[in-house]
Amino acid sequence: MTEDHEAIIPVWTLATGDVRVPAVAGDGQMTAERLTELRGVLAGLADRPIATLEVHPLPGALDRGRGLPLDAASPLAQHLSQLITRSAKSSPAAATATAAGEGLYRMVVPAKFAAQFGQGIVSPMVAKGVAGGVRGPLMNGGRIVGGVAYVPVGGATAAGAVGGAGATAGVAVGGSAALTVAAPLVLMAVAVGVSAHADQKRQQAIEHITGLLEQLHEEKLDDEHSELDGCRDAIDKATAILLDQGKLGASLGLDSAVHAINSALGAADRRLARWQGALDKLPEGKAVEIATLTKSFPGVDDEGGTFRAHLELAALAIALKQRVIVLQAVEHAQSDPDNLFENFSRALKADHQRLETLETNIAGVLERLSALELARPQSLRPVFTTGEVDRLMRAANRIRKLGDGVMVDNRKTDVAIEIARAKDGSVVVFPALPAQS
Template sequence: MTADSNAPVPVWTLATEDVSVPDVLGDEGMTPARLAELRTALATLAAAPIATLEAHPMSTRRDRNGGIALHAASPLAQQLSQLVTQTAKSASPTLNAASSGEVLYRMVVPAKVAAEVGKGLVRPMAAKGVAGGIRSALVNSSGVTSHAAFVPVAGKAAAAGAVGGSAATAGVAAAGAGALTVAAPLVLMAVAVGVSAHADQQRQKSIERITDLLEQLHEDKLDAERSELDGCRDAIDKATSILLDQGRLGLSLGLDSAVHAIGKAMEQTRRRLGKWQEALDKLPDGPVEVGALTKAFPGIDEDGGAFRAHLELARLVIALKRRVLVLQAVEHAQLEGGNHPFKTFIRSLKEDERRVDELESGITSVLHRLSTLEVKRSGGFLSVVVTPGEVDHLLTTAYRLRALGDGLDVGLHQADVAIEIERSRDGSLVVFPAEAA
C-alpha cells in the first residue's frame, strides 16, 4: 500500500539490450491505464524485451512468508540501488520514492517475454471487481489504493558498469532514444527470484494438500514418495541462496541429489499420466458408470482418494522441477557471461522446460476431460431399485468431477507478469511470487 495516493510515482523503462524505439512515454505524468497501453506499445515496437519498474513509498508491509529474502549485497539489491543512483540526476526531486528508506518496487514484464519464461510459471489471475486493477500490495479490501500519476525517469545519466557480463556483476547503462535504461541483469535477477518464489509457493500449497490426503489414506508408499520430494527443499533453498543472494558461480551443483530425486518423480508422474490417458480413452461414450470410473481412477469419488494424492504429487514435482530449472538457467547465464545474459537465461530455461510444459498440459487435459464426464449409477438406468445412498453418491461424484475443472487455464492467454520487491532501510529485499499483472 502506498503512503500517499496522490504522490507522483517514478517509472523506469528497462531494456535487456541496447535498442532504439520511439519515445512513446515522454516526460509527462500518466495514469495506470495509460502506462499499461504504452507498455504494450513498447513490447511491440522493441526488438528486445522491455520491462517497466515503478517505485512506491510504503506505509505497510506484506506478510513476508510467501517471498524470498535477499541481503543488501545480493546482485538484485545492488542493481536496484545502482539504477536509482545513476538516474537520480535526471529525475525530479518530487520523485524521490526512496526518501523514506522503504520502497515497494514493482516490475512488470511483457506478456510475450513472460511466455518465453514459461507458461506454467505464472498463470493469469485478473483482479476481480477492479478493471485493470493493480494487484497485491497496491490493492486493499476497498479496491485500488494508488491513483498516482506515473512519471517516466529518463536514463540519460552515464552509468557505471558494463551492459553485459554475468548476472551478478553487470551494471546498468543508458540507451539512446525513448529514455530506455539497459539493465539486462536487473531484469534477469528480478524475473528469476520472482518465478522461483512463485514455484515455491506452488510447492507449499501441494505439500499442505498432500499431507491432508495422506493422513486419510495411510499409504506408506505415497508418504515415502512425498517425503523424498519434500526433502529436496533444503538443497534447492541452499542453491537459491548461493545463486540469487550471494551471486557466486557454479555452486548450484549441490543440487545433484535433489535433481536426481525430482527426475525419478517426473518419470513416475509421466507413467501415471499415461495410465490416466489410456483409462480415459477406454471409457465408453456418453454417461459412464460410477463403478467403471472408480476402477479406472481409484478414489476419484472420495475426498482423500489415491487419484487425488497422485495428482497433488504431480503438482509438487512440477513445482520443484520448475524452481530447479530457474536456478540452472541463472547459473548458465552467469557462467557464459557475454553481452546478452537475459538471452542466455531464456534459452537455457526453454531447452529443459518443454517436457515440463508437456507434462503439465497433459495433466490439465486429463482433468478437463474428467470434469466434463457424465456419470450414471452402476447397473445402468434400468435398475428398478434406487436407494437414497446411491443417489447421494452419484450426485457427490458428479460435483467432484466438475470441481476438477476449476482453475484450469485451458485456452487462457499469457498475461503480463508483475514482480513486487520490498526494499528495507538497510538495503535488504523481499521478492514476492510473480503473478499476472
C-alpha cells in the first residue's frame, strides 16, 4: 500500500482496562518509527493489554475473500463505528480521515501482549530457504510505509460491551489523554483476526493434502481428510454466531467436530512418536540408505507419499483446533463482564500449549530429516546406472528441502490485524500477521 507523503493518519491508543501510564504520546505529529517506539514504551509501562489503531485510505484493489466478513450489526463493527463517531467530534484529524465512511483500520498489539493469546498462533512467517518469507495481506507485508504523519487521537470513548458483557469504555484514569479504554473492540478484533489466520492455514493445508491424496488413492487417509474437512461447517456456523453476539447450542454439531479434531491430533501425536523413535534408532553420524528411511517415512523421497500426507493431516487438524480454541476463548470471555481480555487470553494460552509443542516437535523431525546424509544403495554391481544415480540425487534434494518450510524465527513480535470498513459500516477482518515496523 502506498501512502501520500502529505497524509495525516489518526492513531488511537486503546487499552483493555484502566491503566496508569505517563503522558508520553504528546499531541504532535509522529513518524512511523516514533509510533513503533511509543507502542513499545506504553506496552512496557502498562499492566493491561493495549493496542494502537490507525486508519488509512482503503486500497482500490482489495481481495476481501481472504478475510472474515461481519455485517454492520456485529459487535466489532458497532464498536468500531462508535469509536469513529465519538472521535470525530473531538479530533479534526479523525473527522477528516473517517468522513468517507470507509477505510482500512490497522490494529497492532505489542509483542508483550500478543504473546498472551498464544504467540505460536500468529508466528513470524520466516522460513528457511524462503526469500522474503514474512508476508502480510495489505500494507506492504505488514510494514508501515511512506512518509505519512501519525497524529494521536485523544479524549474519545468507545462505550459498549461485547456479548452482553458490561465493559464500558472511557479515557484511562491517570494516564495519557490519548489512551482510550476499549476492551470489546480489542477483544473482537483479536478474536476475528486470529480466527481468520487459522482459517487461512486450514485452506493451505486443504490445498496441499487434496493433491497428495489424489496421487496416493489411500482410502484410510481419504477418510481422515473427509472427517476433518467435514468439521468446517460447524466451526463456520459457531464463528458466525459468536461473533454476532449469539450463544452456541448443541444443534450446531460443534461437539462432534471437536471430537473429530481431537482424534486427528491424537493420531498426529502417535505418528510423531514413531517418527522420533525411528530417527533415534539411526546410527549417529552415518549415511542412511533410502530403503531404510522409507520404512518409517514412506514416500519421503517422492513429491507425494504417505509421510507427506500425514504431515498435511496434522497441519489441518492444528489449524482447525486453533479456530475452535478462539471460539471457546471468546465464549469464555463473554461470560465474564468484568474480565474480557484476561479470560480470552487465558483460555487461548491453556489449550494452545499442546498445539505449540506438537508443531515444534514436527518441525524438529523435519529438520533432522533434512540434515541426513543419504548412502549409496548396496549393490553387487561396482557401477550404478544413470537412473539409480538420478534417483539418489532427487531423493537427497527432496529430503533436504523438508527443512525449508520449518519456522526458524520464534521471537516475539507485534501482531497486526487489518480491518476493511465499508460505507455501510460492515467490515472484513483479515488474518492476523506479524507486524513489521
